[in-house]
Each structure stands twice: as C-alpha cells, then as structure tokens.
Amino acid sequence: KLGVFLFQSSCDKDVILNILSVLTDLLSLGTGRRIHYVISKGGSEALLQALAAAAQTEPLDHSTLLPLLRLLARVGQRDRKFGLKVQKAEATDIILSLARRNLGHHLHLTHCLWVLRVCASNVTTGTTLGVNGAMELLFKVITPYSKRHIRTIRAAIGALAALLKSKSNSRRAVNRGYLGGLLRLYQDWHHKDVSNNYIYIRRGLLICLKHITNIQLGRETFLGSRGMEILFTSVQDCLSCRNLDPIVTTATQILRKCYPKEPLPVTTVRSSYSFPLPGNAKAEPPCEVSEGKCLKGNYESDEEEEAEKDLDNEDVESKEEDYDLETDVNKLRSTPVLDRPEEELGQYEAMCPELSHNFQELESESEEEKSLEDRTEILPPTPSHFIPNATSVKHPNCRCRNQSVTEMRPDTEEKDFRVPLQNWTKKEKCKWDPINEKSDIAEAAQDAGSCEEEDPSRSHTLTLCPLPKGAAWYKKMFYPEREASISCSPGERLESSDIVTDLLEKHQGDIPFHSPCFYVARAKCVKSVPDYKDLAFPDFWGHQPPPYSKPMLERKYGVQRDKVLDDIRRLIQPGDVIGRTVFDLDEPSHSSPGAPSCLTFFSKFESGNLRKAIQVREFEYDLIMNADVNSNQHHQWFYFEVRDMKLAVPYRFNIINCEKLNSQFNYGMQLVMYSVKEALQGRPRWLRAGHDICYYK
Template identity: 55%
Template sequence: MFAVTTGAMLGINGAMELLLKVITPYTQQRTQVIRAAAEVLAALLKSKSNSRRAVNRSYVPGLLRLHQDWHSHDTANSFVPIRRALLLCLKHIAKLRSGREAFLAAQGMEILFSTIQNCLDDQSLEPIISTGLQILRQCYPKSPLPLVTSSSAYSFPVPGIVTSETPRVLTEEDYEDDGEEEEDKDSDSEDVKEEDDDLETDVNKLSSKPGLDRPEEELMQYKAMCLELSCSFEELESKPGDDLNSDETEYANHHHIPTAASPKGLCLNKDQISGGQEKEVPVQTSLLSRVKMERSSVHVTSERGPGMNSYQNVHSNGPGIGSSGSDVSDIQASFREDAWDMDAISCPRISASFSNSTKTRETAEFIDQLLQTHPKPMVFHDPYLYMAKARRTTSVADFSMMAFPDFWGHCPPLSAQPMLQRKCGVQRIKILEDVRRLIQPSDIINKVVFSLDEPWPLQDTASDCLQFFSAFESGNLRKAIQVREFEYDLLVNADVNSTQHQQWFYFKVSGMRAAVPYRFNIINCEKPNSQFNYGMQLTLYSVKEALLGRPTWVRTGYDICYYKNHYHQRTAVTGAASGKCYYTLTFAVTFPHAEDACYLAYHYPYTYSALLTHLDILEKSVNHKQVYFRQEVLCQTLGGNSCPLVTITAMPESNSADHLEQFRQRPYQVITARVHPGESNASWVMKGTLEFLVSSDPVARLLRENFIFKIIPMLNPDGVINGNHRCSLRGEDLNRQWLSPSAHLQPTIYHAKGLLHYLGSIGRSPMVFCDFHGHSQKKNVFLYGCSIKETLWQAEATVGTSNLSEDVSYRTLPKILDKLAPAFTMSSCSFLVEKSRASTARVVVWREMGVSRSYTMESSYCGCNQGPYQGLQFGTGELEEMGAMFCLGLLVLELKSGSCSHQLLTRAAALLNAEEESLDVYLQRGSSNSSIASELDDEPPCLEEIEYGTGTDSSLDQEGSFSELDRQIQECAFHKDEGDEEEEGTGKGRKAIP
C-alpha cells in the first residue's frame, strides 16, 4: 500500500491513534470505512517502530477486544475481512518479542485458541483460521529441547578432535530470543544462497587436473586389490588361513575375507578351487522384461483407512503366508499362553547362545525353536550368520542386542503401497493440540519413559505406557516422553561427535494396545521440509507378524505432518549466524497386535552386519567356475570395522594366454554407496546391483564377461553401525573429504580414492563411476553428473564456451536409464558443478581422475510421481530393481559406444531378439513416461504451513488459504524446485538443462 518508511512517518504523526478511533466495536454502519481503517492500520504496523509504539501504548489488549467483539457478533460472517484485518494487526505486532509478551499477558493465546476452534467447521472462515494459527505459532513461547546437552549422547575419542571433559549443559538462556525480530532461516545457513552464486565459473578450475594427493609409490599398495590383473589361474591350491573363525563355525559355513595385506596370493578361495556349488543366483524373469515400456500395470494395495494396519493389504494371502498351518498355530498358541518373554525375543542378545544366564539360555532356545520352524526362509539371509557377524561388529555404545528385523530378515511386500493421501486440515488440528498443552495442561503427563542420558534402566515394564528401546545396530532414539495417555514426544540422537543431523530414526516400541491410535511427535528434526508432507510414510516391522509368516517392513502411519515447532536454540549455542529452529514430524500409528513389539524407522533399515551377511551368502551362491567373486578389506575404519571391497567379473574361459589377456583387458566399472549412513535406500539399490551381477540373467552374464566391477558397498560402516544420519565418528561428512582425505582420519575415503588413482596410473580408469545416495526432498531416481559447458551456461558466465571441448557422453547413461528404469526420470538430473561440491566424490573423480561419466545416483525416500510407479511409494523391491536396471543401463551404454566389439553387439542382438525386441528399439526408442518438457519431481510450496515467518511477511497477507494449500499438496501440481541435497547437500536446486 505504501512504503514502510512512509508508514513509520505516519505513525510518528499520530495516524494509528486516528485509525483506532475509526475502528469501533461491532456495528453494521460505516463498515466499509472500518474495514479500510483496519487494513491501513495493519499496513502501518509492518513498521517495527510502529509495532513497538503499539506495544508501548497498550494497543494489543484493545485489538484483541475489538476482534472478539466483531467475532462474537458477526454470526452471519458478513464482515470476515474486518476480523482478519484486526488479526493481521496482531500478527505484525507479534513479530517483536515485546509484542509477543504483550499478547501472552492479554490472554491472547486462550482467546485465539477458542476463536479458531469455533471456526474450524466453517470453510468461509478460512482467512480467520489461517491468520490466527500463524499468530498462535508465533507467540507460543520458545522452549529448550528437553535434553541435557545438544551434543550426541555418544562420543568417540578420535584423532583431531579435543573433547571437553563434561558436555555443556543447556539452560533456559540458551533458548531466549536473540533480538527483537527473528529471522526464519534454514538450519544449514551456508546453503541459503542465490541459486547460481555457488556455480563454479573459473574455467581453469573446471578444466584443470590437480596433481596426485600422495606419493606415487603409495599407489602400489592397491595392486593387491586388483589381483584379477595378475592371477595366472594355473595353480589352484588352497593355503592355510581359509578356515572360519571359531566363534562363527557353529552357525555358518562362509569364507574368510582376506585383507589387502593378506599373504594369501591366490585369486580363488577353496570353494572356487573345488568347484564349489555349481550354481548361479536364480532369477525369476529376465530383467529385459521389466523395462519401463513393458510395465503395463503395477499391483497396488488398496487405500486403507486410519484404523487399518498395513499388513492387511500388503499381504493378500492372509495369516501364515508361506507357512504350514501347524507352525502358525503353534506360534499363535505361544502368544496366547504368554509362555515367552516377548521383549527378549523381539530384541535378542548378540551372544545369547554363549550366555550363562538361565533366562538368556531359555530365550536362545526359543529363538532356535522359532528358526527351526521358520515359516519362509529369506533369500540371501541367514539369522545365525547374521548373529555371528553382529558379534564381531564394533560400536561406540558396545551394543549387546540385535534388532529383530535385522536378525530375522525381511521379505519385500507382495504389492506396492500408494502414497498417503493428505487429509485436509490435519496439520492445524495437530498444531492446536500442541497449543492446548500450553493453555490447558490438565491432561499433560510429561513423563520421561526412555532416555539415553539417564541411568539404565529407566522404564517401568509394569507401567501402562509404551516401552522404547534403540541400543542396537543402526538404532536411533535418544529420548521418549509420554505427553498424554496415547501421545509421545520423541527426540532422535545427533550424529556421534556432533550436535546436528537429526533425521534418521530406528527404534523398538512395545507394550501397545490393539485398535488404539498412538500419536508420535519427533520434535528435533532440522530440515526445513520433508517428503513426509507429500505422501511419504515411515516404515514398520511387527515381530508378531513376522512370526506369523509375514516378516516385512511396511509403510505405515497416518495424519502425517512436518512443520516448524516452538523449540529454539540461540546463536551462542549453535555458533551460526542465527538461532537454530526445529521441526516436528508427527504421525499416528495403530499397531496390528496388542502386546506386540514393533520397530519404527525413517526408511527401510540396512545394517552393516546385514551387508557382511549378504556378501558371504552371495559368495557361496555363485558358480565359481563361471563367476569371479572376490571380497576383501579395503581398510579398517576409525571404529575398528572392516570396509568391504567386492570384485565381480566372469572367470576366464581358460588359462590360455589369449583368454587371460581378454580377461585382464576388461574395462572397470566402480560403484560405491552409503557414505551417508541415513541413506539406507542406497544400500537396497546396491543389494539389487550385487544380486543381479552374480545372477544367471543373460544380461548379467554379458556384463560379467565384458567388465570388471569394483564395488565398495558401504563407505561409512561406523556411521551406519552407530545410527548416524550423515557423518563419520569424527562428526564430519565423508562426502566432503575427497579433495584431501587422510589415511588416519578418513580411511575409507582415502583408500577408495587411492584405488581409483591406482587404476588411473595403470591406464585402467573406470568407464563409469557412480556413488549411490538417498534423497529426502525429491521423488523418483535421478543422476547428478558434471559438465563444464552446462555449468558456465547456467551461470551466464561471460567466458565463451565455443572453444571449450567436452565429452558429452556424460548425458548418455541418464538418457538410457530414463528409457529403461520405471523409477528413473531425466527431468531431475543435473550436470552442474558447484563450488560447495568440489570435495564430493562425483566432482573429484571427474576432475582428478578424468572420468567424464562420474555420477551420484539419488533415490527418493518416498516414491515416484511419474512413470509406471506414479503415486506409489518405494519398497525394497523397487529399490533393488533400480540397482539391477542400473546394470542394464551400463550394458546399453557400452552397446551405444563406438568401441563396442562386434561380438558383444551380435550376442546382445540375439539376446534382445529372444525377448521379442530389437536392438534398435532398446537403443533408440523414446520413453512414453520420459518427462523431457516438464519437471514432475517438485512439490508445491509449503512455507505457510511449515513455517510461521516472523521476520518477513508471508503470503497470508494476501487472500491465500490453507485449504488451497492442502489441495495443492494433495495434487502435487505446483512445479517449483525444492532444491537438491544429500550428496548435493541442502543447497538450492536448479532445473536440468534441456
């Protein structure tokens, strides 16, 4: 209406007093004048000086009285604009701390809470409700997180970090407002930049190749990790040292993993020497039959109501699927008789079978009995072997228990689960319940029922509250507080040696009632938005369901919202430019059984011990006369765990000179994953890659015969083991350490980079390098790559690009995957090089090793909004399929290259013809689901709902509404880029260049 400075001058000259005289209590006369006066007053109060003047002159109680008078008398809702304008006056005043204090003193919270409650059922009062909610959220007193310290509950003494003897205890002063006016900023302040400011525009930096970061002679140590290049395959005799470790012999017959420095010089283990089990991993259907164009239909579970449990629809065959009736009856009888300690069964001890405790021995015996009557053995899983691996895994907290889902195993759901349809207005109901805690505290229990910071044990198992537990591998829950009878506030743990990265959670809950909706609020989330606002659900695993033959992680939860809360940390604590704010993830769960033990997780967990188990079983599953499968240790981590390195290729046809030469000349493909521990979806994609590469699928055979795969399936074992979301035990992001890694501080990155440098030094740089990640802000699967020209073009750099030469093959693989993989979309791919990403794997491998096809592959935690999986959430099956499709993409990439051999083309053509498709169709056709012209991955804006901005005016000052926003959220129809993160951090996103 007019500039704030003009408004300030008007305020100085008494304009507000004049306007307040015009704004009378309720009347049906001169209403247009009153409306105009109220709206002008609201505009004047945008000035801080005017708002301060209004507080000093006690305008707040008067404005509240005026609003209440109009609200109570305007029963026909004829004067909603006047009522809203009065609320806008209060909203602007509430930007000041003194304004909020005046509002609270005038009982404003109680008054507005009652007003909004009365308006909820009337759609015409939407402007009143939305503005009133903003004021309530602004004026809710800032509170400290209920934690003794902002640091992680776990600490680990590592080189380069000096830890104080006692963690700093937080006080109320740490959460006081830092000034008169707050600013709402993302927690990662360094990422709040203009989109293109971060682009690297220095052509010399983009095109130059830095020197080696270590002495060249050091690279020779990696020769031992490439024995396939020197093995003669002539003397195939076993040597001492292949025997199993004694503590694992009782449970499993698996192979010793040699270290890089092992004296064992032969390339084959004893099973390869003896012929082993002459078989390959079976596949039900060829991968070629599952490409994007062939997916005509997808089996989807029907939508379920809030009271229905997830298992009722995920498994259509009813209880006991895949098991005998007697087995199920026996297990059900044991439940009825309460003959077993469900709590002990649901979280068994790692060394249960070796304990002298009578109770523990009884539990172990029962677990043995359950395993003997296991309804449906899991493919590539062995509980005994898992227990043996878990026993040797080293954790900071010295975990002695195993999570039942990891021990027992997981079968993918039989059908895909749809995204949750957001119920209109559900978030405001949750926020009003939060406000009611402050103004009507009579039913608030506020009892701590679980805490890593308190002496153990804290929980009273005889009490009527839920029981929580998270002290197991990959577990993360720091504290649980019972707020009301069926409502709990939860706090997740920060990464070890860190005060941040609170996103991943994984915990056990037990002692629940059946058919009772429980509300959970994770109150210390950090990211300013989440896919939980756009149809994503968390995951649940029921122990009773598993024992009944349904051992499955399923998507669960309803009434899910993610929004900014009233918890705050001041600048002095965070060290940032502004105070740190937090967000609440709230969801309701109705558990499938009473007195069950259920596990809840941010995403499908995949532990380090599960990886080791999987690799050993894979190694025993292959035909070693045909498949070269070697696992070894890349290095030891800071926490004392081994980082596996896997080599997969086809065995040479014979040990003749020609066949050995062909074997050794195969190009390398290097794949890594799980540098960020919370991105468990990356491990499921990797699982699909590994299983496919050793399978009997004809495509897998071609890949093995033409490439050597070097795979590091878990770059950050310590972080995964200890329940971190993003960091190593040093509290640092390992994917920001590739420029100058230290062998002592970042050993996995140092040796992964060293291996790549070694391959380059012998002229064997990989054709493709890809690092698997997960993404929490976007849907689908997509790639990030590197391009000088696209970066300069996007940045509108003045330097000319016409003279720059660049290998444009970096775009070929994503285009291929866009045509083949149901979950993949080209529209989200980006090939820009940012300054802040200079130390990531993708950029370093591209710049220092000269690998033009250096990628990060991002998989959504949520699901797809395009293609055959549109509207569906990812299950582990879809993620594993993506891992296999990536391998198919590598084959097609080779077929499209000019260096492809005639023999491979001939064999591939025959294979494709056998699938009733021609080679040309697979290489040239366009995908009907490809989104070239539009971007489908981005969500509608949620700023008005998630935030309650006090530093800047929100769009609520216009005639916006929450109902319209809810409609947009449900339809996901607004395509505004949310920004990439994970490997790409939380920086602003950019459109892919066509």
C-alpha cells in the same frame, strides 16, 4: 506525457477535472502497463503536487480531491517508490491533515485512508506516519465495534495493518495498550458476525495482531493478555466452515509464533556418545549448552535496536512464512549426483535386483499367481483413524490378510510365504559365487568360532547356522522375569539361544541373501562406540519385500492445522498433559517402563537413535532423537523399538527435534514398521504404516 505536463501546469478547475477523468478512464482499463507508463513519466510526482495544491484551498474542493485521491491510491499500489516520493513531496502531513478534517464524513475519510495505506507500505514512511499520530487516528475510526460505515472501517484496518509492519510502530502500539484493544475488538466481531459476512474485517484485525507479535514485546504482551486462549477458542468455532479458512490460517500462524519456546529436556544438545578421533590428543567433550540457549540464540532479539528495512511496497501478507507448509512438490525435489561410476554397481546386482531387473516382467505374471496374491492380500475394513500395531492388523491402505493370525495354520503360513519367494527366485538370475560365499562363512566361523560352513549348492541364500555360544542375545531389559519368551514387537530381545536355534531351523531358507548366524558372527566383530550388546530383530532376522505395490499416502486436508492446535492445547489445558518419561538413554533411572497404559521403547542397538520418550497423553508421545557421535546434528531419521500397543487404537508420535525447511512426510511419505509376530509367521517385511503424517514447526 502531454497530459501529465498539462496537469502539472494547469490551474483551471475544469481542465484539472477533465484531465483526472481522462486519466481515470485510461488507468481503469487494460493491464498495469499503463499505470507503469504513467509512473515512468512522473505521474506520481504530478499527482502529489496537485494534492498539495488542492489541500491549500479553503474550503476544500472535494469534487477535485476525491478523484485525485482515488488516482493516487491506484498509482501508488504499483509505484514501488511511492512512499519515498510522498516523503520527498512532504505530503505525509497533508494526508494526515485531510483525514483528521474528514472524520465526520466517512466517504471522504475512506479516500484518505486508501492513500494512507499505500504510503504506509513503505516502512520508513509508515514510521513517520506513526510518529505523527496516524495510529491514534485509525483507532478512533475502528473502535468501538459498530457495523455502520463498514467500508471506512475496512480501509482503516488495512491502513493500520500496513503501519504495524514497522517494528517501531508495533512497539508504540504495545506501549499504548492497543494490542489489548485489538483483541477485544476481534472478539466482538467474532461473536457478532454470526452470518460470516465480515470475514475480511476479522482477518484484517488478525493481520494487525500478526505484525505486532513479530517483536518479542508484542509476544509477551499477547501472552499476558490471554491472547492464546482467545484465538484458540475462536479457531475452534471456525473449523467447521471452509469459508473461514483465511481466519483459521492467520490465527494459527499467530498461535505458532507466540507459543513459548522451551528447552529440550536433555542435558546437552550433543550426542549422548563421544569417541576420540584418531590423531586427537583427547576426545571432544560433550558441549553442555542447553537447547533453550540455542533456541534463543536463533530467535530474534528486540532488546537491541533493529535496523528497519524497506519492504519496497511488496505485498508481504501474500507470502507465507511457514516454509513447512510448502505445497509445490517441485521445490522439494533434488537431483543427486552419482558418487561412483555406474559400472561399479554391477557387483551389487545380487543384493539389489532393481539395478538390472526388468520390472515390466512382473506385469505378465500368471493368473494363478495373481489369484494367490489376491487371496493372501485383501484390504480389511478398518476405522479411518487407525494406526497398525505389531499384530496382523495393518493400515487401511496396506493390503493384508482378512483372517486373524490366530486363525491361520502354520502350514498355510509357510506356504503363503514361500510361494512368492519361489516365484521371485525363479525369475531372478542373481549372481552369487558359492566359492566366495563359502570363504566368507569360513572367515566368519574363524572369527566367532561358532558358525558352520555354507552348502555351496544353494546359490540364492545362506544356510542358517547354529548360534554362537555365549552370544549376547536381546536380554530382557524391561521384563527379566519372562525368560525364554518371545514378544511380538520389533527389536525384541531374545535370551535363550536354544529358542533362537529352533526358530532358525523352522524358518530355514526364508530370507534370500541373508543368514542370521552369519550376521551375528560379523556383528560380534564390530567395535561399537556405545558398546552395544543387543541386535535389532529386523537386522538379525532379515526381511522380504512386500509382494504388492502401495501408492503414496494421499495428503489429508487440515492435518497440520489440527496437529498444531493439539500442541497448543497443551499450553491452554496443561492439566491434560501427563509428562511421564518412559525411556531415557542418558538417565535410565529416570525411565518408568512397564507403567500401566504406557508403551515400552528401546533403542540400545546398532543404528538405534531414540534418546528420550515422554508420554504426553494416554496415546501420545514426544520422541527426542539422538545426534550423531561427536555431533549435535543429523536428526533426520529414526530407528527404535516400540511394544505393548493396544489393538485398533491410534497412537501419535511427535519427533520434536527433527528440524528442517520441509519434509517429504507432507507429500505422501510414510514411516516403515517391522512386526516381529508377522516375521515369525512367515511375513518378515518392512511395511509402510501410519496416517495423518505431517511435518511442521
């Protein structure tokens, strides 16, 4: 406190230099507590007063100015109100004047630019500096391209980035053509910095572009100046070097932000189905508001004057705006609350053995069972970029049989399937009342008029009953000429009840606690809003849990970035985009199923929510999910059928209207897939599948 008082009251040059030297030594050591203490005692105001006094001397005494400017830059970084103090002391013009007078002396200019950057971190002060010509001064320093005086150029780029946090300064920069100049300057540095020695300068220029593109005028000018092509090309050159990740990350953020917003290719954002709620005079009509309007409504509008908010000298650059790139798993964990007492869960023990089962018993299974499981579940060698199809080939991390399905004998398949089931049923003591089971079957038979009674002697599963006559079985919507045939994809629609009856007789007792006939009988009693006539094969046939555990999928480095760049390539190279609609729930006539090199989709069954499928490239599809009935929300899940996949070919599915802050797909969660062919061969399982899975905006 005494030193600050002497500094304010002294006029002797030697005393001032000694005080500056002492303050420099004190503030150069230790933590920021010393700087905050000096700030609390009025150190910032004292240094600004000394700067004003030193700037009035003729000629300028740089022996005093340089240490004074260094102290101002160091203290100003920790003083959250430094910008306001500069304005109150009327020091903005003084700092700009000192910078202009030292344009020919780069050492002195660098010190002035350090202070200018600290002042500009306050939006209000930065706006004042922009009005007074600070950006013109900085552009003179950084242009044209030159490797001389790198320290000064770096300080000028940092000050310019701080000034462009103000939206009024960004608009001023666009109107004066500075955005195109920044793009050309970035290209020069990118092409000539072959040894990657000036990454900080290249990233600083990208940060300037990032701030300018925060406004709509900046994004439009960026697109008109071919900014997307320039940054996309430069990013491709940087992907092979991990040291250039800061450049790639910043450039990708700009590309994502400037990608033109387009409406969803649907007639309405509301559900395709509506239902008159009880008590309402009429059903709520679907809202014909296009998705584009919704996007624009949530997007910032720069036509109206926006209120400039003080950022309080925070380092906004260190805070990523991409919430979907969150890496802290703890931020995604929720603590759900039970919606019913735990005592009521006892009635579900038969269907959900995990509620009461001691899973430690599974670790003490016999060596014979382990050897059998090892023989039946072996990892096959597969390519690294491989997505499983509906055959026996699975994801590399998914354990499956070595030999192909066609090489297996039916007897072997049945045995492989039944042994784990028998072991499981012996260990489990499931509570299932045969009397209640019999009454349920009788009720179902009375409703449907087609089911036989259940044998009460079997307590672990329901007897497979004959199919009801006239049941609407999976009509051949896409391939009507192939009657009485069974394809090998999930959700396959069966036409002949005789074939299904034969299948059920062949696989009697395979699925515990599930009867396909009983399920059909109850499904016929359901009043479906869309009046569904088909049943999804996994729901009808049932499933078994896989006899092995699978770890979470390891997060692969750079997956999101690569997918974003693939999406941006659509804009850069539109000729590669097919754009063929292969499935449309709203307009079936617009669909083109069965096209060559095209997958077939279907979701017109209970819980199916695929609304539209568009083929983007040969092996890439955009999928749009349907909202809940009478709603325009809830696209957080998906259930659909896909068929006609080629073996050992990776397919990419983009679910483009599943928007939220983040997703567990970024942390190892995988989708689950059900293969009809596997189910008919004795392995009816939902298996985790897929790779390179991620969520991003």
